[in-house]
Amino acid sequence: xxxxxxxxxxxFALPTRMETFMAWGRKNSLWPMPYGTACCGIELMSVMxxxxxxxxxxxxxxxxxxxxxxxxxxxxTITEKMAPxxxxxxxxxxxxxYVLSMGAxxxxxxxxxxxxxxxxxxxILPVDVYxxxxxxxxxxxxxxxxxxxxxIEDVRPRPWKERWTRPSFxxxx
Amino acid sequence: xxxxxxxxxxxxxxxxxxxxxxxxxxxxxxxxxxxKESEGYDFLMDICGVDYxxxxxxxxxxxxFYNSKNxxxxxxxxxxxxxxxxxxLIPLWKGANWFEREAxxxxxxxxxxxxxxxxxxxHHEFQGHPLRKDYDADQQQHLSQSLPIHFQxxxxxxxxxxxxxxxxxxxxxxxxxxxxxxxxxDGEKIxxxxxxxxxxxxxxxxxxxxxxxxQVIPYTDRLNYCSAPLNNVAYCRTVxxxxxxxxxxxxxxxxxxxxxxxxxxxxxxCMGAGAVDLGALTGFFHLFTxxxxxxGLFEKLCGARLxxxxxxxxxxxxxxxxxxxxDALDVCKKIEKGISEFETLLIGSKIFMERTCDVGKITxxxxxxxxxxxxxxxxxxLAQDVRKDEPYYGYDQLDFSIPVGSIGDLYDRYLVRIExxxxxxxxxRQVLKNIPEGDYTIRDKDIVLPEKKDVYGNIEGLMNHFMxxxxxLRPDPGxxxxxxxxxxxxxxxxxxxxxxxxxxxxxVRPPCFAIYQSFPSQxxxxxxxxxxxxxxxxxxxxxxxxx
Ligand code: SF4
Numbered sequence: 001x002x003x004x005x006x007x008x009x010x011x012f013a014l015p016t017r018m019e020t021f022m023a024w025g026r027k028n029s030l031w032p033m034p035y036g037t038a039c040c041g042i043e044l045m046s047v048m049x050x051x052x053x054x055x056x057x058x059x060x061x062x063x064x065x066x067x068x069x070x071x072x073x074x075x076x077t078i079t080e081k082m083a084p085x086x087x088x089x090x091x092x093x094x095x096x097x098y099v100l101s102m103g104a105x106x107x108x109x110x111x112x113x114x115x116x117x118x119x120x121x122x123x124i125l126p127v128d129v130y131x132x133x134x135x136x137x138x139x140x141x142x143x144x145x146x147x148x149x150x151x152i153e154d155v156r157p158r159p160w161k162e163r164w165t166r167p168s169f170x171x172x173x
Numbered sequence: 174x175x176x177x178x179x180x181x182x183x184x185x186x187x188x189x190x191x192x193x194x195x196x197x198x199x200x201x202x203x204x205x206x207x208x209k210e211s212e213g214y215d216f217l218m219d220i221c222g223v224d225y226x227x228x229x230x231x232x233x234x235x236x237x238f239y240n241s242k243n244x245x246x247x248x249x250x251x252x253x254x255x256x257x258x259x260x261x262l263i264p265l266w267k268g269a270n271w272f273e274r275e276a277x278x279x280x281x282x283x284x285x286x287x288x289x290x291x292x293x294x295x296h297h298e299f300q301g302h303p304l305r306k307d308y309d310a311d312q313q314q315h316l317s318q319s320l321p322i323h324f325q326x327x328x329x330x331x332x333x334x335x336x337x338x339x340x341x342x343x344x345x346x347x348x349x350x351x352x353x354x355x356x357x358x359d360g361e362k363i364x365x366x367x368x369x370x371x372x373x374x375x376x377x378x379x380x381x382x383x384x385x386x387x388q389v390i391p392y393t394d395r396l397n398y399c400s401a402p403l404n405n406v407a408y409c410r411t412v413x414x415x416x417x418x419x420x421x422x423x424x425x426x427x428x429x430x431x432x433x434x435x436x437x438x439x440x441x442x443c444m445g446a447g448a449v450d451l452g453a454l455t456g457f458f459h460l461f462t463x464x465x466x467x468x469g470l471f472e473k474l475c476g477a478r479l480x481x482x483x484x485x486x487x488x489x490x491x492x493x494x495x496x497x498x499x500d501a502l503d504v505c506k507k508i509e510k511g512i513s514e515f516e517t518l519l520i521g522s523k524i525f526m527e528r529t530c531d532v533g534k535i536t537x538x539x540x541x542x543x544x545x546x547x548x549x550x551x552x553x554x555l556a557q558d559v560r561k562d563e564p565y566y567g568y569d570q571l572d573f574s575i576p577v578g579s580i581g582d583l584y585d586r587y588l589v590r591i592e593x594x595x596x597x598x599x600x601x602r603q604v605l606k607n608i609p610e611g612d613y614t615i616r617d618k619d620i621v622l623p624e625k626k627d628v629y630g631n632i633e634g635l636m637n638h639f640m641x642x643x644x645x646l647r648p649d650p651g652x653x654x655x656x657x658x659x660x661x662x663x664x665x666x667x668x669x670x671x672x673x674x675x676x677x678x679x680x681v682r683p684p685c686f687a688i689y690q691s692f693p694s695q696x697x698x699x700x701x702x703x704x705x706x707x708x709x710x711x712x713x714x715x716x717x718x719x720x
Binding site: 038045049083089112113117171 | 294295296299303308309310311312313314315316317318319343344345346350351371372373374375376379380391392394395398399442458461462465468478479480715716
C-alpha cells in the first residue's frame with residue numbers, strides 16, 4: 001500500500017508522507033464519470049455490472065455530473081461533433097482529474113479512419129491510461145483502472161496533463 | 174398493373190426478383206400518392222441517395238415502399254442532376270423528413286418543399302457532402318462550437334417568456350447514448366421539443382464503400398451493438414442475395430439461434446435500462462446477469478463478447494465448440510426463469526404501471542405514417558414481422574407467434590418485448606433440438622476463404638486464399654434491398670454493386686431512425702418525466718441511428 005500507518009501515528013510532520021496519504025486516499029476513491037458513447041459504453045455497463053463489479057476497486061460512485069467526478073472514462077468513439085462537448089465536460093471537472101481512454105476508437109479513432117471521427121481523444125484531452133481492445137474486455141478495463149491507481153499511488157509526474165491546453169480549433173475561452 | 178395515368182415508365186423486375194421503376198422528379202409525387210392511396214403501399218421504408226459521377230444526372234434518390242397487405246415491395250428511383258430538386262414526400266409520409274434530410278446532408282440532393290432541409294448527421298460547420306464519390310473518406314473537419322438550443326420552427330428561445338429552456342444530452346445518463354433533446358418547458362409541460370442527432374456519426378456507409386465485402390462485417394457489428402449478430406446476418410443475407418447463393422442448412426440454423434439470442438439480449442438492455450430510468454435499479458442488475466450468460470455463449474463461439482463478427486458471406490466463421498448446444502439450452506432455461514422473475518418484479522408493480530400505462534400512446538395509422546416497425550408497431554396491434562411475412566432461414570417451419578399490444582402505450586411495449594423474448598427462446602429450443610448436419614459454410618472458392626489447414630497444407634488452398642484476398646469477392650453489378658427482422662424492427666440493407674471488390678453503395682435502413690424522428694411530436698404537450706420513460710421504450714441505439 002505504500003503507507004506506513006504506524007509511522008504516521010507517531011508523526012504528522014512529514015510532507016512526503018502527507019502526499020502519500022493523499023494519494024492513497026485518492027487512489028481508492030476514484031469517482032468515475034462514465035462517458036459511454038458507443039459500443040464500448042455497453043461493455044462499460046458490464047464493468048459496472050454484477051459480474052465484474054468496478055466497486056471492488058473503490059470506484060463505484062458513478063457520477064454523471066463532471067463537477068463531482070475525478071475520472072473521465074471515455075468509452076467509445078468521439079466524433080467531431082462531440083469534441084467540443086467532451087472538452088467542456090473535462091474543463092468542468094475539478095482537480096485532480098484523470099482521463100482513461102477505453103477502446104481503440106477513443107485511443108486512436110480505431111478502424112474509423114473517417115470524415116466525422118476524431119482520431120483519438122488524446123487530440124483534445126490529456127489521456128492518462130489507454131486501454132486497448134474493440135471493445136476491451138471488462139478485465140482489461142479493470143486492469144486499466146488498476147494501472148491508474150498505481151500511477152496515483154506513486155505520485156508519478158504527468159507532463160501531458162501539465163502541458164495540456166484547450167484545443168485551438170475550439171471557440172470560446 | 175400500376176397507374177399508367179401517372180407515368181409512362183414501367184415497373185421492371187430484376188433477375189433477383191426485385192421490382193423497381195424509374196421516374197422523373199415531376200412524376201414522383203403523384204405516383205407516390207397513387208401508390209399510397211390506391212395501391213395499398215402503406216409503408217415508406219427508406220429514402221436514400223446514390224452518387225454516379227459519370228452520369229448526366231449525377232444523383233439518384235431511391236425510395237423503398239412496402240405493401241403490408243400483399244407483402245409486395247417496390248423501389249422507385251429518381252435521377253436528379255446537380256442543382257435540380259425532387260419534391261418532398263412529407264405530405265404523404267411524415268417519416269420522409271429525416272430520410273430526406275440525410276440524403277441532403279450526404280449528397281446535397283435538394284428536396285423541394287421540405288420544411289427544414291438542414292444537415293442531420295454531420296455537424297453544422299461541415300463543408301461538402303461526404304458520401305459523394307469525390308469526398309475523401311478520411312478528410313476530417315473540426316467543429317468549433319456546438320449549436321445552442323434550437324427548434325424546427327426556427328424561432329429562437331425567448332428569454333422574456335415564461336418558458337424555461339431545457340437541454341438534455343448529448344451526455345446525459347438517461348439518454349443511454351449520444352442523444353440530445355432540447356425542450357422548452359411551461360411548468361412541467363413541454364411546450365416545444367426538438368432533437369439533434371449525429372453525435373455518433375461514424376461514417377459507416379463511407380467505410381463500407383472503401384472496404385472489401387467481408388471486411389464490412391465488423392463494421393456492421395457496431396451498428397446496433399446491443400445485438401451485433403443480427404446485423405451480421407442481415408448484411409450477409411444481402412450480399413448472398415446479390416451473389417445468388419444460399420447458405421447451408423446448418424449455417425441457417427446457427428444464424429437463427431444467434432439472431433434470437435440477440436433479440437433477447439437487445440430487449441434485456443432496452444428493458445433493464447428503461448427500468449433504471451424509472452428508478453427500478455434491481456431490474457437492471459437482475460436482467461444483466463442473463464445478458465452476461467449470452468455473452469458467455471458468444472465468447473465460446475468466437476472469443477469476442479460484444480462485437481462478434483460471427484458470420485461470413487456464405488455461412489458462418491466456424492463450427493461451434495463441443496458442448497455449445499447444450500450450454501445454449503441451459504442458458505435458455507435460466508433466462509426463462511429470469512424473465513418470469515422480472516415480470517413479477519416490474520410488470521405487476523403499481524408504480525411502474527402508473528408511469529407507463531396510457532403514456533406515450535400512438536395509433537397504428539400514425540405509427541405507419543412515421544415508419545415504425547418491430548415491437549413498437551406491434552404494440553399498437555398490428556402483427557407485422559418480417560420473419561412471418563417474408564420468411565427466411567426456415568422461420569415458416571417454426572412454431573412461434575407474434576405478440577401484439579392493444580393500445581400502443583409504454584406498458585404495451587414492455588409486455589410485447591417480454592413476450593417476444595419468450596417466443597425467441599421457444600424458437601431457439603426448437604432449432605437447437607435438431608441442428609442439421611453438414612458444413613457451416615458453402616465452399617465456393619470465389620466467395621469463401623479456404624480452411625487454414627488447406628492454406629498451409631496444399632498449393633491449391635494457398636492459391637485460392639491468395640486470389641480471394643487480392644482479388645476480393647466480386648458480385649455481379651446489380652442492386653438489392655433485403656429486410657431482416659431486427660430487434661427494433663425492420664433492418665434493411667440496400668446494396669448497389671458495380672462489380673468491383675467493395676460495395677458501390679450500402680445503405681442501412683436502421684429501425685430506430687424512423688422511430689426516433691417521431692420523438693419530438695410524441696413528447697410535446699406531455700410531462701418532463703415522461704420524456705425519459707418514452708425514450709427508454711424506443712430503444713434508440715446511437716450506433717444504428719447515426720451510423
Ligand atoms: S473501440 Fe470498438 S467497441 Fe469501442 S467504441 Fe470503438 S468500435 Fe465500438
